[in-house]
Amino acid sequence: MPSTRRFRVALNLCRLGLLCLVCIWGGSFALEINADKLQSLSASRYGAKGAKAVASWLQLLRGPLPPAERDKLTLVNDFWNRSVMSGEDSVIWGQPDYWATPLESLGKGAGDCEDYVIGKYFTLLSMGVPANKLRFIYVRARIGGPASSSQVAHMVLGYYETPNAVPLVLDSLISTILPATQRRDLTPVFSFNADGVYVDGKPAAPVDRLSRWRDLLQRMEREGIRP
Template sequence: MSSQPHLSFPVHEGQRPRLSRRAVLWGGLAVLTASALRPGLNALALDFDASRMHASMQSRYGAPGAKALNAWLAMLDGQKNKPLQQQLSSINEFWNRAVVQTEDSMLWSQPDYWATPLETLGKGAGDCEDYVIGKYFSLLRLGVPGDRLRLIYVRARMGGAGSNLSIAHMVLGYYETPVAEPLVLDSMLDNIMPSSQRKDLTPVFSFNAQGVYVAGAQPASVDRITRWRDLLARMKQEGFLP
């Protein structure tokens, strides 16, 4: 897992006394005003130019890449109109099985690279951000509202309950409402659990297309995350249509 991007947001505790510190960190804020940052994106729907996607995969990754893309598209097609819980589980399991965990320095010769879903499928490998990106855009494709999903940077404790060892990690959170406890989709686990059951994870900040969220601070524009902007630009070239 590569290091998280540096963002100089203040974290003010104690402003919302009815919520535990852990709930605030997970994003259980009483008021969220992200829609004011990016009007209209709460109804974001992801569309594909399938012919461009296939051409991109075939040219860059050959027959194995095209096969991986077809498997993803077939899975998405099979999950249309399924119950949400089934969609979350199927998306989580698909990406956890389709991708081998590795480091960006080995895969991309860069310390931190956010791969598009097609790049991750083409390589068949990625780090924690790549799993989350794949899951996030898969759920958008199935019609899950973008404001119910957040990419969440966490510290993940390794080695059991008594361990002091932790690593930077990213998970995907699904929020039924802005104040709900999120369900956590994690590349390290196939089981999807509420955040309260993930005592091994300590959230740092989260973001989605609507904004960046830090406990105790007003949401900020996601445009300040340059890797996110670069990711969307590359996805557009591949055939993803916002």
């Protein structure tokens, strides 16, 4: 399949699932985490290596945490980029598109771009960063040099210090957190949060249907993470 067509197919699949998210997503919320249950599940499912990764995550959440939100962004971005290896859902989970819980991503030690964003998002929520400052952003990412570059569907996490601020980009491709205006390799397509879906900076009405998000939250709750 040509790369441009493959990109369109991937983007349309992602758009179909992700646009549904906002209709069942609550606003700002904290997390209730059952550390004992998480540690037990990680050991039984993924063995010593997975249990160690989950234990490191729980230790991160227990603090001490930096008071400044930007320092929390750096801490969380570095942790997830260091702890999870980039991979494809078809290889990791045997499915074309799977949204992994933080436990699953850390247990496997692998995930795709969405899994990085999910992990970073819930970690920042647990550290007290308001959900309305965070936005899931779908982009076209330019990969490779000028002579051999291609574009792929990609997701990053945006942090908005104020509603109209240029977002800071938390990305799995690079560990440096930069303003979106300095990420010329990324072309935004649309973004979303608890308030709605945004295309070209304009809010659009959410789609009134279920999505993978509900399944993700239900699996997280069974694992001991309750939004």
